[in-house]
Amino acid sequence: MNQYWDLIQQSYQGYWNYLISEMAWNHPYKPWYExxxxxxxxxxxxxxxxxxxxxxxxxxxxxxxxxxxxxxxxxx
Amino acid sequence: MFFNFFLFSLVAYNALSNVAVDLFNQFLGLFGINNLVAIQLGSLPKWTQLMIMFVIADFIQWNVHRMLHRVSWMWEFHKVHHSVEQMGFAAHLRFHFMETIIYKTCQYIPLAMLGFGIQDFFIIHFIALLIGHINHANLNVTYGPFKYLLNNPVMHIWHHAKDLPSEKRYGVNFGLSLSIWDYLFKTDYIPSDGRDIALGFEKIEKYPTGFWSHILAPFKKST
Structure with missing residues (x-):
């Protein structure tokens, strides 16, 4: 069960960082226009x-x- | 945009589908299977993968959309989208959050199970957004002969028509990006120039106008 809890936590955490990086227009892992x-x-x-x-x-x-x-x- | 497009689409979906796909793969693993489809999608060229993905996703969405019109409790949620009386680009993203949940559940989890990740969606997603925006805009655009392939505002306005013949009461022109499904399965309907037709649904005059009443209306109706 723990592995799913970790997976859920990682998904939310990862997505929060994604949203912030989108709004700040700061995402070095992909081209600026994406x-x-x-x-x-x-x-x-x-x-x-x-x-x-x-x-x-x-x-x-x-x-x-x-x-x-x-x-x-x-x-x- | 924030919830439907970002927060749910990628947050909740991401977590849910990661779990679902993992469970599914473990289940297949019990039988010693490690890939569901015969063709290794991952080994095809990237553009081919994106095209296949676009077509499959659009066909799933077309079916989900038909279901939203057919199942009465789902229709109560979909009515929020159909309460537009004048078409414009913003109508594209005007829908109840429950729709997001229904669409994503029906669409992304199966796609993820087929082996499509959410990477490299940008172009596909953006093309779908562009077509969807234009479909709802106040524009007289049909793309000429490509109207049998691509959905367009002249076709989609009939999807929003208030008055339909009784044999078509569960809706017409269900296409999202592609119109071909409606032509293939005979749910296409453009009887005349729809520029000035009344939009909405039966008794739209009595439908609430406030934001919260739009959000709450389906829950009241379906209980």
Whole structure:
């Protein structure tokens, strides 16, 4: 049983370090551009920009209906 | 993003799948087997491995997605995603945390057992994110003939349609990154230009609008 306890602990510890290194953009073990955290933010900003410039439905507000819930869930 | 994308996806999943895979391998070890699949996936070129992984993962997700629509307690959780009434990129990552648990359990553990690690996922994951973001965006994009292969906003808006014919009441266009599964299994449905169709589900007018009520609603409904 102990080996699983250790495995779980290592997984959490390892992941905590991973998350911190992503947000600090400091991960020497992989190339600088393989940063999920900032890549996702960049991707969202890009897609949103294209949506604003070339909208399909023109009468839809940039800040959509039920936006707050959507964005809270996005951040979560 | 923080919980669904990072904290759960890699923290809880990482711990859970490490344990599950270890248990599974020990179980196989009892019979003297050390690899489940006939093809040694690890010996294939990296790009081939990534492609196989992408296709298998997407097919598993397509099936999980159908299940979310079909099983009534799961649908209550998936309704949080379907409460968008106007499409936009952020709708892609708008879902209840229970969905994360269902998807990851159904997807990553089997993939890990097949011998895929979580290394080198970056490109695959990023392509899936890009396609998913575009699918939910307010864009008129179909990729021409590739629409039969790749999911797109013009197809996916029908997945979010409020009103569907009764024989299609369990949903249409379940594709995530790939649309090919819907064309293969005849769950595709684009009857007309969906630009101005009503989105959501039956009685969405009565669905709560606050954040906490979105989180709690499925638990109330399913008990």
């Amino acid at each position: 940063n999920y955290f900032y890549a996702l933010i960049l991707l969202s900003v890009l897609v949103w920009t294209v949506e604003i410039i070339f909208p399909w439905r023109r009468n839809q507000a940039i800040f959509r209906k039920r936006l707050l819930v959507g964005w809270i869930l996005y951040v979560l």
